Amino acid sequence: MPTDLPATLCAAFQRTVARDPDAVALRTPGDAVTLTWREYGARVRRIAAGLHGLGIRRGDTVGLMLANRPEFALVDAAGMHLGAAPFSVYNTSSAEQVAHLFGNAGNRVVVCESATLDVVSAAGADLDHVVCVDAERPGTLTLAALEAADEDGFDFDAAWRAVGPDDLATLIYTSGTTGPPKGVQTTHRHVLEQVRAITGVVGVRDGDRITSFLPSAHIADRVTTQYFGAVLGVQVTYVADARTIGAALVDTRPTIWFAVPRVWEKLKAALEAQVPGLDPASAPEALRGQLRAAIGLDRCRWAWSGAAAVAPETLDFFTGLDVPLVELWGMSEVTGAGLLNPPDRPRVGTVGLPLPGLETRLLDDGELLVRAPYLTSGYRGDPERTAEAIDAEGWLHTGDVACVDADGYVTIVDRKKEIIISAGGKNMSPANIESTLKVGCPLAAAITVVGDGRPYNVALVALDPDAAAAYAAGHGLAPEPAVLAQDPGLRAAVAAGIAAGNARLSRVEQVKEFEVLASFWEPGGDELTPTLKLRRRPIAAKYADVIDRLYGGPAAQRGVPGRS
DSSP, X not given: OOSSOOSSHHHHHHHHHHHOTTSEEEEOGGGSSEEEHHHHHHHHHHHHHHHHHTTOOTTOEEEEEOXXXXXXXXXXXXXXXXXXXXXXXXXXXXXXXXXXXXXHHTOSEEEEOHHHHHHHHHHTOOOSXXXXXXXXXXXXXXXXXXXHOOOTTOOXXXXXXXXXXXXXXXXXXXXXXXXXXXXXXXXXXXXXXXXHHHHTTSOOOTTOEEXXXXXXXXXXXXXXXXXXXXXXXXXXXXXXXXXXXXXXXHHHOXXXXXXXXXXXXXXXXXXXXXXXXXXXXXXXXXXHHHHHHHTTOTTOSEEEEOSSOOOHHHHHHHHHTTOOEEEEEEEGGGTEEEEEOOTTSOOTTSOBEEOTTOEEEEOTTOEEEEEOTTSOSOBTTXXXXXXXXXXXXXXXXXXXXEEEOTTSOEEEEEETTTOEEOTTOOEEOHHHHHHHHHTTOTTEEEEEEEOTTSSSEEEEEEEOHHHHHHHHXXXXXXXXXXXXXXXXXXXXXXXXXXXHHXXXXXXXXXXXXXXXXXXXXXXXXXXXXXXXXXXXXXXXXXXXXXXXXXXXXXXXXXXXXXXX
């Protein structure tokens, strides 16, 4: 790993290309596509020339609406070398949402694929050019045509050398649990300071391997794949369909890896299904090694879980298998990670210690404030919400309620505006309750606990499509959520899982009633953000009748066995 970092991502990228040009930089599973650093650099040069020919200049923006594929890296790096800020749009976004983002970003060019072209077109944004990377479609340019364009007089080296550390590298649009997404302004300096801070805690080496399978609009994917690659020479395997991540892990055998809690929960459930009654802590080393290899993590030096709370049992399960999994905390506003458990001294239940350069404070109500050299300057075109988030002294008000132990480890209690206060005045963390319940509910993709101002807590259970399909196949049922939600066996399995979770909660935290919902919740839909955070207010409004029934109906109809 380089001990010094250049001033811009462009300079870092060029140094990485020169350092080991024949190493594979980008690939897809099975080596269906591979690009060496030499090839990567050459294509970035050609695509940059093509974008310049479309009028892209320093300070402009370029929209990207692509699956996880090597073309994303190529176009993103090419735009960056022009001093432009390529930004990514969640592929689950509606035309209305795309229109809002394009209006805020002000991009006149978008690069998409055939699967997202219709949404881009329906957005009705004022665009000069649409580039489609995988098909010839009327009114669009192909990436091949863009790459083949030869603009006389364009000086690629002069263009990237003119880029400064305080130029925008990208805009990261928050996933919007409340209100429309905000465009987090992220500069080259922010990204490089973030990389510097992370590598001060964990080792990242030339040739390390990672997968890109989370949305590229997610800051975690952008930093650990695109930017780790450009700055540190990490090899990235692009997985276009996140549902195939299990096979992709075995193919890639990543040496470093990041995933959200739901992915870790699924990997855990898959191993437990293979070895019923598995107790990793007491399993022989040979078996632990076989299980690590079975999920492709046998060469992983460190792994992270973030973006939402993860149950301690999940962390314990993987550390019991000798997978060095730790939890971190981050936000788009701090360019990714802010708090991280050191792999050599993790503390389960916490999100770790501040990264180098990050300062923390707690307000009287427990809200966590942070300040760092990788903190955004604000939200694009939104000074009002910038002022609400970042005070005059440069502290970001995170909205997270936290506590800090004597050794400086931080525990996130909940979101400031999401604390449940029961009718009896008890303050509770819904996120903590939900993560505890999910340990015993592999059939659930999401559990939402409701109880603010109520006499007790209830839960809405949204089924996981993959787990539901497996259950349906094993019980001769149609894999439809409306059918499965009424199946007595499935409801009994969910009830047992919730009862097991209740046993680990205080009486006032326990869920007394639940409902299995008759629809799946999709990322980016009414209930979940694209990064799988719960949209609590829309959920409460959409399922108000279900919630009312849970509080008004007789407990015997849908209650949880064994509750106290």
